[in-house]
Amino acid sequence: MNxxxxxxxxxxxVSAVSRYLNNGYVSEEKRQRIREVIEKTGxxxxxxxxxxxxxxxxxxxxxxxKISSEAIARVTEGISSILAEQGYQMLLANTEHQVExxxxxxxxxxxxxxxxxxxxxxxxxxxHKTIFKKMTIPLVIIGQQYEDYPCVYHDDHGAAKxxxxxxxxxxxxxxxxxxxxxxxxxxxxQRIKGYIDAMKEYGLDGRDKIIxxxxxxxxxxEKMEELLKRCRGLNGVFCATDDxxxxxxxxxxGKGYQIPEHVAVVGIGHNRISRVITPKLTTAxxxxxxxxEEGAKMLLEMIDRQTLIPRQLKLGFEIxxxxxxxxxxxx
Numbered sequence: 001m002n003x004x005x006x007x008x009x010x011x012x013x014v015s016a017v018s019r020y021l022n023n024g025y026v027s028e029e030k031r032q033r034i035r036e037v038i039e040k041t042g043x044x045x046x047x048x049x050x051x052x053x054x055x056x057x058x059x060x061x062x063x064x065x066k067i068s069s070e071a072i073a074r075v076t077e078g079i080s081s082i083l084a085e086q087g088y089q090m091l092l093a094n095t096e097h098q099v100e101x102x103x104x105x106x107x108x109x110x111x112x113x114x115x116x117x118x119x120x121x122x123x124x125x126x127x128h129k130t131i132f133k134k135m136t137i138p139l140v141i142i143g144q145q146y147e148d149y150p151c152v153y154h155d156d157h158g159a160a161k162x163x164x165x166x167x168x169x170x171x172x173x174x175x176x177x178x179x180x181x182x183x184x185x186x187x188x189x190q191r192i193k194g195y196i197d198a199m200k201e202y203g204l205d206g207r208d209k210i211i212x213x214x215x216x217x218x219x220x221x222e223k224m225e226e227l228l229k230r231c232r233g234l235n236g237v238f239c240a241t242d243d244x245x246x247x248x249x250x251x252x253x254g255k256g257y258q259i260p261e262h263v264a265v266v267g268i269g270h271n272r273i274s275r276v277i278t279p280k281l282t283t284a285x286x287x288x289x290x291x292x293e294e295g296a297k298m299l300l301e302m303i304d305r306q307t308l309i310p311r312q313l314k315l316g317f318e319i320x321x322x323x324x325x326x327x328x329x330x331x
Contacts, residue, residue, distance in 0.1 A: 001043050010037045059089050060299065061109035061117045063102060067094040069215075070271045071288045072120065075142060078292025079118055086300055088115070097215075099125060106131045116299045118142060118292075122184045138302035142295040144186050150302065150310045152295045156186045156268070159284035159317040160194025160238065163266040166282060166325050167236040168202050172264055175199065175236035176209035176227045178220060178244050187215075187240055191268065195238045209234075213244050220247025235263055236325075242269035242283055249277060249324070264325040270318075279323030287315045 003017045010017070010033040020026045020034045037043070060083055064072045076092065083090050091114060095101040102121055109117050110131070116138040121128070124146060132139065132149060141151040167175050175195075182189040192210060199206035211227050213219040220239060224247065228234055239245035245267025249259060257263050259279055267274060270285035294313055302308065 001041055006034065006037055006041070006043055009041070010034045057113040057115055058087055059091055059114050060296075061091050061093065061105070061112075061114040062119075063093045063095060063105045063109075063117065064120045065095055065097045065102075065122055066215075067092070071269060071286070074288035075120060075292040075295075078289040078294075079296045080292075082293050082296035082300070088300070097122060099123060099127075103127050103131065110134065110137070115303050116140070118295050118299055120144075122187070123181070124185070135308070138299050138308060140295045140299045140302075142291050145312060145314070146185075148310055150298055150312065152291045152298065152313045152315065153186060154286045154291065154315050155317050156190035156286075157194040157197070159268055159286065159319075160191040160240075161198045162194075162317075162319055163268065163282065163284055164195045164198035164238045165201070166266065166319070166321075167238070167264045168198060168204075170236075170260075170264065170325055172236040173202070173204060174209075174231060174233045175204075175206060175238065175264075176211070176231050176234050177206060177238045177240075178211050178213050178223045178227060178248060179240045180213060180215060180244075187268075191240045213240070215241060215243060217243045217247040217250075220244035221251045222247075224248035224251040237263060237265050239265065239267040242267035242271045242274040242281060245281055245283070245324075246273050246277055249281070260324050260326050266325060270320050274322070282322040282325040283320050285318040285320050287317075291315055 004014055007014045007017045012030045012034060016026050016030050017034055020031060062076065062079055064076060066072055080090050093105040095105065118140050120142045121144060139149060141149055143153060145151055145153045164175065177192060177195045179192040180188045182192060196206055209231050211223045213223040220243060227237065237248055239248055245265050249265050252259055252263055259265055266282045268284045270283045274281035274283050298311060
């Protein structure tokens with residue numbers, strides 16, 4: 001079965017069938033007849049032929065660091081919704097935060113028929129930059145701001161600063177930070193800087209109260225113990241993620257600390273567990289699904305216009321006040 005046979009059965013021209021298959025203009029009457037024939041015959045157009053004809057595969061390569069992450073799940077949902085609306089398919093690659101696998105997938109997508117790449121990473125290396133320079137197809141980076149490349153990212157600095165100020169406004173001054181690697185520009189460097197800048201506004205130097213964790217809840221538990229040993233008078237802690245914050249809360253409660261009476265705790269992410277723990281976590285909601293949607297729109301626009309001109313979009317945040325910080329008069 002080919003489009004000539006479809007055209008004959010539907011009583012339309014071959015060009016009308018071609019336009020129908022490529023989302024071009026066809027009158028509603030002809031569209032209905034073509035649709036009925038295709039549904040009846042089960043016809044599927046040849047992908048290879050379509051790629052040769054249009055120079056497009058209608059497939060987008062998407063590389064993410066950890067598909068089990070709630071934030072990444074929201075991002076991919078956003079990407080998928082926009083791609084599906086425009087008749088594109090998503091080829092998803094999960095790297096488990098391994099740089100080597102990121103590089104492998106980038107090279108793989110460059111040598112296979114994808115129309116563009118959406119890339120969510122945590123750390124950029126010289127090897128990343130080398131591959132980016134080879135790009136002949138559009139690339140959009142999500143979750144990080146990367147100079148000279150199209151990206152959609154969050155106001156990580158602003159969110160971290162606002163959350164730390166929440167604790168300072170409640171009268172607390174001995175506030176520590178459980179961050180993540182500063183090699184991660186967004187969750188690491190920008191969030192730590194937000195904490196430091198908030199402390200500076202109150203004439204405080206928090207740099208000696210920063211401990212580095214990884215992204216796991218268990219790491220938050222372990223690093224909370226370390227932080228308390230280093231900072232004996234600690235009465236607040238900013239955590240780079242909600243998972244780290246929940247781990248910190250578990251440790252504190254296990255040792256008899258009352259939250260927020262003894263120690264206030266904040267995180268970033270507004271994930272499900274932050275809403276069900278006791279006390280509910282004060283956190284920052286980042287628009288992860290929105291970032292996926294905007295990243296997909298940006299990429300498809302680049303594909304349609306056949307341009308690689310970089311455009312960068314920063315999304316805001318919303319502070320979600322829970323019960324892990326209470327406002328009180330400063331001493």
